[in-house]
Amino acid sequence: MLDYPSLAALAAVLREGGFERAAAVLGVTPSAVSQRIRALEERVGATLVVRSQPPVPTEAGARLSAHMERVRLLEGELAADLPLLAGAEEGPATLRVAVTADSLGSWFLPAAARFSAATGTLLDLVLDGEDHTAARLRNGEVLAAVTADPAPVSGCRTRPLGALRYLATASPAFLARHFPQGVDAAALARAPVLRFDRKDGLQARWVEETFGHPLAAPTHWVPSTQGFLDASLAGLGWAMNPLPLVAAHLAAGRLAELIPGRPLDVPLHWQHARLGARLLEALTREVAAEARRSLVPPA
Structure with a gap:
């Protein structure tokens, strides 16, 4: 069985950009976070994160982090259906999405606002260039991305949005x-x-x-x-x-x-993880609808 507290520590370090920030989110000490990741690395038999500023995942670390982020999303959806399963301290689900600065500033936010209003989901938006957002999805940092890269990321669905x-x-x-x-x-x-x-x-x-x-x-x-x-x-x-x-x-x-x-x-594409389909499909519908209004139709 997977060690989910250790996986949560790994995902938090990569998501928050540091051991101290991850510790604050998890409510433990930075030492505890480091120990959990070290134990996970020993079990896997490979380095999972490069201790740089900010920390960078190895290929194995990215795969495990992506798995944990999808588990968090599935648990959030389950808790929405069965509220008694959620802990008292747990809030609404959060989706981490990579988006280009120009898309964020010109057309994406109306879709995000409608999605959040309808589902109560929070969004953690990560900015990067249109040629780089797919890498964020590939290494497990995000669950969906607006990208110029049409090549499907493993385990993800992709659709053209327009230009x-x-x-x-x-x-x-x-x-x-x-x-x-x-x-x-x-x-x-x-x-x-x-x-x-x-x-x-x-x-x-x-x-x-x-x-x-x-x-x-x-x-x-x-x-x-x-x-x-x-x-x-x-x-x-x-x-x-x-x-x-x-x-x-x-x-x-x-x-x-x-x-x-x-x-x-600049042709844009929407890619998202296959798991956690309900929330991601809801966001996809809003993104696609806004793209039809604001972008040049796909060739």
């Missing part, structure tokens, strides 16, 4: 100052560009697809979806912004496209 459309936008004043003769490769090399973080390659991808060469330009780093939009409006730089966020600003003339009619569509 999040991005437009290369800037304020009219910025365009007049940096592109007086129009947008071309030479002007783009001089004009400041906004990037979210070092994983953000959307601006470079748009330039590559539009002009056929890499982007090399002065860069402002703005790690916030709303900050990205505000920086664009303020004339700090040009950027790829999600259409749902900029449509009203384009209509009002507060922003303009660098080259009209040249969008960049």
